[in-house]
């Protein structure tokens with residue numbers, strides 16, 4: 212694969228030129244949210260300047276243009292993730308969290324009972340972990356967790372033990388936002404299907420960073436967020452197989468999602484609108500469409516290669532320091548573009564604050580995986596996460612800043 216022209220890419224992100232205390236920002240917090248390139252900002256600004264209007268097929272010109280753009284954004288996303296059912300299989304939500312809750316309320320609350328089991332992994336983000344805990348409490352279903360082994364990979368023997376005929380749903384994170392592990396989600400989905408269970412994959416850290424084909428995985432449901440893939444905040448996606456979505460009840464009700472309403476009852480409109488009541492995120496859908504175009508022009512396989520290269524470099528440089536503990540698998544094909552770590556004797560929050568003194572943006576905390584951090588035996592970690600515009604020089608700056616932390620705290 213041809214290497215990325217990172218300098219040219221960076222020119223589309225004016226925010227990367229910002230300086231604090233005469234130091235240029237080093238943005239390594241991409242797993243939290245990525246920066247937005249000019250073409251995406253321009254597409255949204257063009258929407259507001261030229262065809263801002265409410266959707267749902269209004270009669271006037273502006274509404275027709277807005278409706279068309281909003282609908283086409285669904286088609287474009289469907290194409291991007293290999294959903295051959297097109298727009299009917301792509302529901303726009305607010306973010307990955309809302310996508311998970313949509314599934315939990317619409318399907319989980321109606322379908323689960325005391326005899327059912329939901330199988331998660333120990334590396335789930337709170338977005339799915341907390342949601343399924345709550346749905347289990349309400350329905351009497353039980354929740355089980357596939358073990359994470361010493362190297363930060365899923366114990367697939369344990370997965371085979373846990374996924375049984377009692378399993379109703381297997382919900383797994385595609386790429387861990389803490390460990391960087393790329394999980395064998397096709398295998399997990401096959402295991403689920405062997406036992407007539409459904410699979411939900413949390414792709415918040417996968418779709419932005421590698422090619423994803425939901426039909427190749429054979430996932431029944433798949434979720435991700437616009438703001439982690441060069442797109443805007445305020446929009447996320449729930450993909451679902453058409454026949455499953457058709458059978459599901461909506462959990463939000465209102466205008467734009469109905470077929471017929473009387474004083475007594477209502478019936479629902481077609482997919483995906485049945486799950487998108489009220490005024491949807493129109494400008495955000497336009498922005499997400501532009502983000503998908505922008506990513507595909509670069510190529511998802513090249514983006515993956517660039518990030519994996521940076522993650523390997525960061526892993527090796529941090530390991531060479533000798534007093535840094537790194538979490539997750541060694542660099543390789545099953546590790547994505549982020550590295551979580553701790554510096555000996557320094558709290559992650561202190562380290563991250565020292566990084567900020569150098570205008571290096573990294574994240575400290577449990578990254579919404581508290582039970583996993585409990586298992587790792589640390590309250591928090593510092594996470595550096597990479598995207599298309601990051602460079603090895605930025606990794607060098609991160610490693611150089613460790614010395615200040617040692618002097619101050621160790």
Ligand code: PMP
Nearest residue numbers: 306307308336338388413415436
């Ligand atoms: N799942 C994973 C793996 C994530 O990394 C995140 C974001 N940190 C989420 C879910 C939640 O995404 P959002 O905040 O956009 O809902």
